[in-house]
Amino acid sequence: MSEKAFQDYYPADLSHCYGCGNNNAHGHQIKSFWDGEETVAEFNPLPEHTAIPGFVYGGLIASLIDCHGTGSASAAAYKAAGRELGSEPALRFVTANLNVDFLAPTPMGQTLKLRGTITECKEKKVVVDITVSAGETVCAKGRVIAVKMPASMAS
Numbered sequence: 001m002s003e004k005a006f007q008d009y010y011p012a013d014l015s016h017c018y019g020c021g022n023n024n025a026h027g028h029q030i031k032s033f034w035d036g037e038e039t040v041a042e043f044n045p046l047p048e049h050t051a052i053p054g055f056v057y058g059g060l061i062a063s064l065i066d067c068h069g070t071g072s073a074s075a076a077a078y079k080a081a082g083r084e085l086g087s088e089p090a091l092r093f094v095t096a097n098l099n100v101d102f103l104a105p106t107p108m109g110q111t112l113k114l115r116g117t118i119t120e121c122k123e124k125k126v127v128v129d130i131t132v133s134a135g136e137t138v139c140a141k142g143r144v145i146a147v148k149m150p151a152s153m154a155s
């Protein structure tokens with residue numbers, strides 16, 4: 001994909017997140033995009049993301065859902081407001097609640113595909129439902145309740 005990801009519009013001072021920050025060299029640097037009305041991201045787990053040999057660590061999967069969810073929430077809020085992604089004032093969302101169901105073992109060595117649906121989009125709260133698939137198998141599904149970032153979290 002050649003277009004800019006949602007996370008590429010995050011301001012530099014909010015790009016340190018372990019899951020999605022462009023400025024975190026040790027993080028996952030997840031990249032999310034629109035695909036019609038849904039949002040998508042891909043991730044290739046590394047050997048250090050192993051749970052049991054051959055299978056992906058659940059905490060990584062939760063982290064991917066988390067950051068694809070908050071990115072999707074910001075993008076949905078901009079879309080609902082009819083605004084360009086990244087325009088000021090920034091519409092910043094953080095995770096209020098993260099819920100994950102692990103449906104099937106997630107194999108190492110395959111690209112994981114995340115697909116998000118915007119289930120609810122209000123001015124202060126966005127709910128995103130996400131699936132994580134390896135090939136044809138949906139290995140996990142999750143829900144992110146994202147809420148406008150409180151002023152206390154801004155630097």
Ligand SMILES: CCCCCCCCCCCCCC(=O)SCCNC(=O)CCNC(=O)[C@H](O)C(C)(C)COP(=O)(O)OP(=O)(O)OC[C@H]1O[C@@H](n2cnc3c(N)ncnc32)[C@H](O)[C@@H]1OP(=O)(O)O
Pocket residue numbers: 006009010011014017020066067070074075085086090091092093094095096097122124125145147148149150
């Ligand atoms: C593109 C450019 C954009 C830039 C984006 C950069 C972003 C970078 C992000 C990087 C990624 C970072 C990712 C990370 O890792 S963020 C790090 C992890 N998250 C946090 O640290 C957040 C800590 N928590 C808080 O600050 C507050 O509790 C928040 C802000 C979350 C809520 O505060 P507050 O309680 O005052 O909110 P409200 O009372 O006005 O409620 C508002 C609505 O929310 C609903 N609710 C609230 N809590 C919960 C809950 N636990 N479960 C379910 N729902 C909840 C509530 O019912 C209400 O809904 P409704 O009644 O309206 O339906």
